[in-house]
Amino acid sequence: MxxxxxxxxxxxxxxxxxxxxxxxxxxxxxxxxxxxxxxxxxxxxxxxxxxxxxxxxxxxxxxxxxxxxxxxxxxxxxxxxxxxLARVFQDPKMGTAPRMTVGENLLIAKDRGEQRPFSPRKIHAYKEEFSQLLTRTGNGLDKHLETPTGLLSGGQRQALSLLMATLKRxxxxxxxxxxxxxxxxxxxxxxxxxxxxxxxxxxxxxxxxxxxxxxxxxxxxxxxxxxxxxxxxxxxxxxxxxxxxxxxxxxx
CATH class of the missing domain: 3.40.50.300 (P-loop containing nucleotide triphosphate hydrolases)
Structure with missing residues (x-):
């Protein structure tokens, strides 16, 4: 094994x-x-x-x-x-960037552990993929793709942290x-x-x-x-x- x-x-x-x-x-x-x-x-x-x-x-x-x-x-x-590795912390505030939208947070997670050159955001290219992913949480996150993460509830932020931690396996x-x-x-x-x-x-x-x-x-x-x-x-x-x-x- x-x-x-x-x-x-x-x-x-x-x-x-x-x-x-x-x-x-x-x-x-x-x-x-x-x-x-x-x-x-x-x-x-x-x-x-x-x-x-x-x-x-x-x-x-x-x-x-x-x-x-x-x-x-x-x-x-x-x-x-x-x-x-990826980590989800006890504090819901620790796993996400509060001023960035849900979509922007997911975009960062998609490239975890890789070098990220400065380039234009391409969130629109992943909108459908991210929306389907957010639907899995069952807590309404799929309606908040453009919402700054700091405005989410603690449970929503923690669910987003989990998604971000597992988006790139x-x-x-x-x-x-x-x-x-x-x-x-x-x-x-x-x-x-x-x-x-x-x-x-x-x-x-x-x-x-x-x-x-x-x-x-x-x-x-x-x-x-x-x-x-x-x-x-x-x-x-x-x-x-x-x-x-x-x-x-x-x-x-």
């Missing part, structure tokens, strides 16, 4: 300002395979976001290594890893608590849309979540983190046997 990401003894240590070194990712080894959909659980400070930042390249390892598609990217910065999709800032109804619909995109696009995805129900419902593997370590890696076969009460036991 094709290996998308390989972390070997990945460790991150930071100085906490009092001449004390704190380990926020502790000797983590993890293999992520093609079409894996990993849900990641853990309390505050467990190391979930650190793991994402290490994979994305926004935080460098103190020791250990990370490879993406067999390439050692341990020392490669985030902008050069963009060709491999990434080797790895990072979902960083992407439903946490939404109301329960919007969160449910966005999770259903996310699952549809991951399945239809045969994507490889990692999702941090605090919603036990989402961790139970979605994904083929479950990672539980605590104190910067992976304390549980639950396989597909184990996961289908589990119930919500089993998930809460991880935190007792």
């Amino acid at each position: 094709k290996k998308i990401v390989e972390l070997k003894n990945a460790t991150v240590q930071v100085n906490n300002g009092f001449d004390e070194v704190k380990t926020i990712l502790d000797n983590v080894s993890l293999d992520i395979y093609e079409h894996d959909f990993l849900t990641i659980l853990g309390g505050n400070g467990a190391g979930k976001s650190t793991l994402f930042n290490v994979i994305a390249g926004t935080l460098m390892l103190t020791s250990g290594s990370i490879s993406i598609l067999g390439e050692d990217v341990t020392q490669i910065p985030a902008e050069k890893r963009a060709k491999y 990434p080797e790895l999709l990072l979902l960083d608590e992407h439903t946490a800032a939404l109301d329960p109804k919007t969160s449910v619909s966005l999770m259903q849309l996310t699952d549809e995109f991951v399945r239809d696009g045969r994507l490889t995805a990692l999702m941090i979540t605090h919603h036990m129900e989402d961790a139970l419902t979605y994904g083929n593997r479950l990672i539980v983190m605590k104190d910067g370590k992976i304390v549980k890696d639950v396989s597909r076969d184990e996961k289908v046997q589990m119930q919500i009460a089993d998930y809460y036991q991880f935190f007792e």
Whole structure:
């Protein structure tokens, strides 16, 4: 099976300002395979976001290594890893440019990870393609192709962020608590849309979540983190046997 990401003894240590070194990712080894959909659980400070930042390249390892598609990217910065991965953040404002229209945001996403020369906008050439894509969200985004993104609701902006992240198929999709800032109804619909995109696009995805129900419902593997370590890696076969009460036991 094709290996998308390989972390070997990945460790991150930071100085906490009092001449004390704190380990926020502790000797983590993890293999992520093609079409894996990993849900990641853990309390505050467990190391979930650190793991994402290490994979994305926004935080460098103190020791250990990370490879993406067999390439050692341990020392490669985030902008050069963009060709491999896309990320949807917790804050709906982070994934989109507020003063640009929905169409303009999608046009940028279409060329993610590539050099973009200065050239006239050609949104009209993609109008039909973008409109059909926006219809999939089911939240009226298809009527807002010319609307500045900053005028959209949080749920619409997050759905647009998801579309942008998957428009040019990434080797790895990072979902960083992407439903946490939404109301329960919007969160449910966005999770259903996310699952549809991951399945239809045969994507490889990692999702941090605090919603036990989402961790139970979605994904083929479950990672539980605590104190910067992976304390549980639950396989597909184990996961289908589990119930919500089993998930809460991880935190007792």
